[in-house]
Amino acid sequence: MAESKKSQNKDINNLDKRIEAIEEILAAAAGGDFSAEIPIVMEEADVLTSVETGINILISDLGDEVVQSNKRADQLQEKLDLIKKQRQAIEELSTPIxxxxxxxxxxxxxxxxxxxxxxxxxxxxxxxxxxxxxxxxxxxxxxxxxxxxxxxxxxxxxxxxxxxxxxxxxxxxxxxxxxxxxxxxxxxxxxxxxxxxxxxxxxxxxxxxxxxxxxxx
Amino acid sequence: MTTLQIKEEADIVRVRSTARSIARGIGFGLVDQTRISTAVSELARNIYVYAREGEVLIEELSNPRHGIRITFTDKGPGIEDIELAEKDGWSSSGSMGKGLPGAKRLMDSMEILSKPGEGTTIIVAKWLPE
Amino acid sequence: METDAIPILKLKDFLIVSIQTDLHDRMAEHLQYDILKRISQTEAKGVLIDISALEMVDSFIGRTLADTARMASTLDAEIIIVGMQPAVAITLVELGLSLGGVQTAINLDEGYDLLEKQLENRYFDDAESEKDDQSEAADDNSAD
Structure with a gap:
């Protein structure tokens, strides 16, 4: 009983700092920076650690996804530019006077x-x-x-x-x-x-x- | 942003040539410059003929697209039936009735706000081709 | 108002008008009257109106030009609009004004040729029909 109370106390002691870290990471992600990670000390794993790990994985996946999606958007834009150029070429070709x-x-x-x-x-x-x-x-x-x-x-x-x-x-x-x-x-x-x-x-x-x-x- | 007053007939010429030079500055081609100044001439004349005086506001647009927006405001008799006024060949002044529908065809968009007895506001816009 | 007047030149049977300035409505109306007056004074058979310097023609100017052409033809003179700019032509058609019935020419030379040809044809037609009448009369005589 006494020991469990002690570990809970330890959690609470770190809680403010750790939540602050989570907030910072989320704010960075919202701003488009997916590089930062929540520091995790595995030896002192507790209930919040799995949440922190989950957030880290999500943010790293999100970062990858955004990179992919930007690449796709660039490719799409390239294709659109190509179509535009081709359309101009066709228009010029098809209207000789x-x-x-x-x-x-x-x-x-x-x-x-x-x-x-x-x-x-x-x-x-x-x-x-x-x-x-x-x-x-x-x-x-x-x-x-x-x-x-x-x-x-x-x-x-x-x-x-x-x-x-x-x-x-x-x-x-x-x-x-x-x-x-x-x-x-x-x-x-x-x-x-x-x-x-x-x-x-x-x-x-x-x-x-x-x-x-x-x-x- | 340029504001011009319409008080006498010569103002029609002043307004349309100002609109033309602003359109040229924005980057419109020769045909579009002509379309814009012609539409402006029609709408400025409407103010002079129906309301005697009014105001024209010319703005350059850059968001979301590049273009020009021109707002015509008067405190004249207003338009009773906007739908009818937008029809080709209809006129309450004995002209040819090409003014409103013609101006609409020459621009990319036209919006008419009018209350009989209170006045009319007409907003037209044209976008720079991509 | 005097300074606003657009000069109307006479060249043989025809009148030549060159509009070099942006026309405001009253100027267009004055020009209409001046042209008709000169036609009746000089008995001109045709009028060339050069609008190559006009950067825009709206419904008022368009209608005034078309009306002037119709009025002139009741005074026995043909009006030819010369040198309209491409952008002006495109805009006029989109405005819904095709100036149907108004004769046009690409430049003054072509306009002048067109007027001369119409003038010749007119006298030629008259001569033809007179000749026809005479030959018919001759036929009648021979039948007798």
């Missing part, structure tokens, strides 16, 4: 047209028209898989801004199924010159420039 003839530009559209892409496309097309002082622009949509009302709307906006600049615009490469969806969706393309293919578009462009292609005899 070709000077077909003096004052004639061709923009072959490939892939889907969302708001962001169509805004960028319109911006670079208009800049190129202003730079080359072109009179005719051919928008070829052979490479556009589907034309829904959103895509049609983007096209209409592009055509309208080209016209405001003072250039003419023709849309070529409308495939039969695209023609079907355009009509089914009730998209109004009046006011937009449309032709079946690029070579018709080029003939139209020459016509607008008062030029004719003549076969040699």
């Amino acid at each position: 070709i000077k077909m003839w003096d004052k004639v530009l061709v923009l072959p559209l490939i892939g889907t047209l969302d708001t962001r892409r169509s805004q960028k496309l319109t911006e670079s097309l208009l800049t190129e028209i202003a730079l080359t002082q072109s009179k005719v622009t051919i928008l070829d949509i052979t490479g556009v898989p589907t034309v829904d009302s959103a895509v049609a709307n983007h096209l209409l906006k592009t055509v309208a801004s080209v016209k405001l600049l003072g250039a003419e615009c023709v849309v070529t490469g409308i495939r039969p199924e695209v023609a079907q969806t355009i009509v089914h969706l009730g998209v109004d393309l009046t006011g937009v010159e449309t032709l079946s293919n690029l070579s018709e578009g080029l003939k139209w462009a020459f016509n607008r420039l008062n030029m004719r292609i003549v076969e040699e005899e």
Whole structure:
């Protein structure tokens, strides 16, 4: 009875200091420092020692986990940066503006047209028209898989801004199924010159420039 | 942070050119500068036409993203039906009704707070593309 | 107000206006009136409005330009808007203003050519129809 009371007293004597140590360790961990440990004297093991050991293990595991998780986050960020770079590369690759003839530009559209892409496309097309002082622009949509009302709307906006600049615009490469969806969706393309293919578009462009292609005899 | 007063018609020009130069300073491209100054012109004119006078606050935003925020405040008649005012082609002044819906399309966000008889506050923002 | 006036130059059958300053609303309205007045004084058949220096066109300026074009055509003159900046064109379309019915040209040369061609076509069309009338009359005569 007397001995057990004595050991309890010993525990209590150390208690304040030891709890303080636990608090410090936890505060350090909360601040992101997982390196410190609660000092443990195994020879004097008591009820609190297992708690202290448990906290030490948890904090060390947590430290490892945080390192791992940071590494994963870095890897993820690297991948995101790569995707961003690739997207830029694809955007640049898929939107060449070709000077077909003096004052004639061709923009072959490939892939889907969302708001962001169509805004960028319109911006670079208009800049190129202003730079080359072109009179005719051919928008070829052979490479556009589907034309829904959103895509049609983007096209209409592009055509309208080209016209405001003072250039003419023709849309070529409308495939039969695209023609079907355009009509089914009730998209109004009046006011937009449309032709079946690029070579018709080029003939139209020459016509607008008062030029004719003549076969040699 | 820049605060400008709208009291006369020439202030519309002053406000939109100030907004443009602040947008340029933040790093917006030429097309976005034009979008911002055009939206500002529409909203500043609304103050002049409907409320006669008011105030425009232009702020640079950096958290969570970089951008610009412009707040238009007036103590004019207010907007009876905000939903209707945001519709294309609707106007109570005989203009074309492109002002509010147009400005909304040119910016990334638009918030309208209005009480009939007390005034209107319109907050628009645009973010710098990543 | 005098200093605010935008000069309107006459060149043969046409008028040339170059807007070099940010237009405030009253200036735009004045310009509209000045252009219409000059058209009627000079009997000009066309007007080139160069807006290449304009950094923005909002709904008020856009509407004023479109209205001026319509008013001019009732005075028998065609208006051509010349040299709109790409950023301005993009913004106008997003604003919801496509200025339908307003003629545009990429530069003054093209604008001038366009006006001349329209003027020629007009006289040519008139001449054509007169010739047609005469030949029809001739046909009638021969039938008799």
